[in-house]
Amino acid sequence: MSGGFLRRFLRSPLAVLSALLLLALAMASLAAPLVEAALGVDRTAISLLDRFAPPSAEHPLGTDELGRDVLVRLLYGGRVSLFVGLAAALASALVGTAVGLLAGYHGGRLDALLMRLTDGLIALPLLPLLIVLAAIDPARLGIPPEVAGAENASLLRIVLLVSLFGWTTVARLVRGATLSARRRDYALAAVALGASGRRIMLSHILPNVAAPAVVATTLTVGNVILLESVLSFLGLGIQPPLPSWGNMLTGAQDLVSTAPMLAVWPGLLIFLTVIAVNLLGDGLQDALDPRAVVRR
Template sequence: MNNQATLPLSVATTTIADKPQSVWQLRWRRLSRNRVAMLGGLVLILLALFAAGAPLYERLMGVNVNDTNLLNRFAPPSAQHILGTDEAGRDVMARLMYGGRISLLVGLLGAISAAMVGTLIGLIAGYYRGRTESVLMRVTDGVISLPILPLLIVFAAIDLQKLGFSEEFVRSSAANFYRIVFIIALVEWTTVARLVRASTLSLMTREFVLAARTQGASARHILSLHILPNTTSPIIVALSLAVGQIILLESTLSFLGLGIQPPTPSWGNMLNNAQELISRAPELAFYPGFLIFITVIAVNFLGDGLQDAFDPRAESH
C-alpha cells in the first residue's frame, strides 16, 4: 500500500506549504507584501508605458513633438491637443511623453553606469586591500566631499570640441544626452563602491572564497564567480535609490540650461522654458514638475521596499 496516500489531508497540506523556497523567492514574497513599494513599482511601469507611447500618440492625434504654430500659442486643451499647446504652439502632451523618455533613460542609464564604476572600484578595493584599498577609498571620500551641483555645472560647461569631438556630434541631441549620463556616472558611483567594498571584505572571510584561494584560483575567477554574484543585493538597492536622485540632477541641469538642450524635450528643460511663463500659463510648469515629483517618489518607495526585501537580517524570517 502507498503510505503517502494514507497521510491525513492536513499533513499533506503542511508538507506542500513548507516546501523550501529560494532566496529570491523569499525576497520577492517580502517585496510583494510591501504595498507602498509595489505601488511605486506600478507607477514606474505606467510612466514607462506613458513615455513609450509617444510615437503612437503622435500618429493618433496627428501632431508632431517639434512642430510649432505661433498662431496657436497657449491653446487650451482640445480634442487634438489634450493638454493644450505651449508658448511655441507645440503639443504639450507629446512633449511630456518624449521628455519622459529622456528623463527616465538618463536616470536608468546614469544609475547603471554609476553602479558599474562603483562595483569595479569596490571589488578591487575589497579584494586587494592594503595600499590599493587606501588610495581608492580616499578618492571615494574625496568625490563624496565635493559639492555635487557646482561640479556638475563645471563639467556640463566643458566644450566638447576642445576634447576632439566633431562639431556635428557636439551640436546633436545625442551629445547632450551622453554627456549628462557620463557626468552623472562620474559623481554617483561612490555609494555603490562603499557598499560593494564592505560586502567584499565580508565575503573574503567566507569558506568558499578561502577554499578557492587555497586551490590557486585567480583573482578574476574569485571576483567574477564567487564575490560579484553575492554582492548583487546591495548593488540593486543602491541602483534603485540612485535613479530618483539622478533624475533630479538631470532636471536641475536642464532647468539651468546646462542639460538636455531644446528642441529635444526633457522634463527639466520644459520647466526651464516655463519659468518665465508661470503667471500666464502655470500649467506648463505644473505638468513636468508633477511628473518629476511622482517619478522620484515612486523610485524612492520602490527602493525602500527593495532595501527591506534584501535585508539579510530578514532572511530567516
C-alpha cells in the same frame, strides 16, 4: 530564493505601487510615437495660432507657448529623463562595483588608494562641479563641431558627467560587503581549491554583494533625474529641441502666472518619479535582505 524575494517585496504595498507607477511611466514614454500618431500632431511643429490652447480631444493637456502639444512633449521628455537616469545610474553602478570589489578583495595599498580617491570625490560638491563641467564648450576640448552639435550630444554628456562622479556610494557599499564576504566559508573554500582571484570575485563574492549595489543603483536613478532637471533648468543640460522634463520647466518659468500648468505637469512627473524610485529602493532593500523583518 526568488520566491522568497518576491514574497518579501509584495509585503511592501508602497514599493509595489511605485514599481507599477514607474512601469506605467516607462511604457507611456515608449509609446510616445504612437500617441503622437493617434492625436495627429507633430511634437516639433510650431503653430503660433494654437498657443496656450486649452485641453481638448486633439490636445488632451493643451499646448505650450509655441503651440506644441504638451502631452506628447511630456512623453518624449520622459524618454529622455528616464533614459538619462537609468543609463547614468547603471554606468555609475558598474564603475562603483568594480572599484568596490577590487578595493575590498585585495585590500592593502590598492584599497587605500581607491578609497582615498573615493573620499576625495565625495568631498567635492557634486552639483556645482557638474554645473562647471557642463558649461565647458566641447569645441575647446577638441571634439569635432558636428559631434558636439548633434541632437543627442547634450544627453550623452550628462550621462558621462554623472557616471564619472556618481559611483562613489556604490563603491563604498560594495567594498564593505566584499570585506565581509571574502572571510566567509565559501570564499575561503574557493581559495583553498586554488581558484583565481578574478574567479572568486566574479563567481563567489559578486553575487553575494549584489544586493547593496542594486539598492544603491535604484536610489541613484532618482538623484540623476533631479540633477538632469536642475542642469536643464539652468540651460546646461538637455538642449532643445530635444525635450526633457527639466528643460520643459525652463521654458515654463516665465509663464507661471499666465499658464501655470506648463510648469505643473513636468514638475509633477519629476516629483512622482523620484518619490517612486526612492520607495522602490526601500522595498528592494527589505526584499533582498533575507533577515528583513516581516512587516505587518
